Amino acid sequence: EVGTWVYQKKKDIRSKELMLVGLEGLTSSGKTTFSEALEGNLRSRGLECLKIEGDGFHQGWRKVTQVIKETLALVESGGSLSEDLIQRILREEEIRNQIVGMSKSFNASQEERGEITLHNLLKFKEDGSEHSMNYSISRNTILIFPAAYLRHIPGFDLMVYLDVSCEVAAERKVERDRQRGVQRDPEIPRKMVRMIEYPLMLRQIERFPLDPKN
Numbered sequence: 001e002v003g004t005w006v007y008q009k010k011k012d013i014r015s016k017e018l019m020l021v022g023l024e025g026l027t028s029s030g031k032t033t034f035s036e037a038l039e040g041n042l043r044s045r046g047l048e049c050l051k052i053e054g055d056g057f058h059q060g061w062r063k064v065t066q067v068i069k070e071t072l073a074l075v076e077s078g079g080s081l082s083e084d085l086i087q088r089i090l091r092e093e094e095i096r097n098q099i100v101g102m103s104k105s106f107n108a109s110q111e112e113r114g115e116i117t118l119h120n121l122l123k124f125k126e127d128g129s130e131h132s133m134n135y136s137i138s139r140n141t142i143l144i145f146p147a148a149y150l151r152h153i154p155g156f157d158l159m160v161y162l163d164v165s166c167e168v169a170a171e172r173k174v175e176r177d178r179q180r181g182v183q184r185d186p187e188i189p190r191k192m193v194r195m196i197e198y199p200l201m202l203r204q205i206e207r208f209p210l211d212p213k214n
Contacts, residue, residue, distance in 0.1 A: 001041075002038060002041075003045070006042060006160075007042060009158055013157060017139055018106055018139060018142075019142045020145065020155065020158075021142055021143065021157065023144060023162065025162030025164060026148065026162075026201055027148060027197055028169050028172030028173045034160075035051050035144050039144060047140060048140045048142070049143075052135070054145060058091070067089060068192060081196065091120075092153065095153060096155070101155075103143060103155070106137060114138070151205075159210055166198040169197070170193040174190060
């Protein structure tokens with residue numbers, strides 16, 4: 001059980017420090033649902049949990065929609081995924097500075113409890129929705145950070161990968177569009193998963209294999 005594993009790791013490696021847990025997986029792999037369940041599990045064991053959605057560090061729908069459109073055209077014409085594709089979707093540097101950097105700074109301090117402020121967060125990936133949020137943390141806190149591609153970013157104490165098939169992720173993405181009233185050809189989200197998101201995740205897995213001990 002992941003909850004037991006994370007709980008034990010907190011006791012073993014971060015018993016007196018904030019612990020940072022990354023939760024990665026394809027779009028519609030169940031990251032939000034899983035992280036909420038994990039949060040509840042850990043709270044029931046007496047730990048403080050803070051979940052910060054990686055979507056807050058999205059580049060924004062307008063920019064990413066154009067990136068996806070260009071990338072689909074490139075791949076369909078026989079091209080390869082660009083090396084900087086993740087950075088064109090996620091504001092990776094801000095994840096490094098605000099999430100990882102904040103965790104390290106707090107653990108290096110002498111404070112038992114503290115307040116952190118994250119800046120330029122997007123609401124539901126919407127352009128122009130930038131805002132700041134304040135959070136309370138302590139040395140008993142486990143910070144859970146779900147986002148699509150994280151394993152290449154150093155500084156996470158644990159990384160949990162939600163494995164879901166390309167086909168399942170694609171159909172969930174189609175269903176999510178339907179629920180949100182998104183008007184587009186359902187073949188587009190299927191292509192996004194099949195031709196971009198899944199191959200990109202496979203590339204990440206190959207380049208940055210996770211240590212099974214961690």
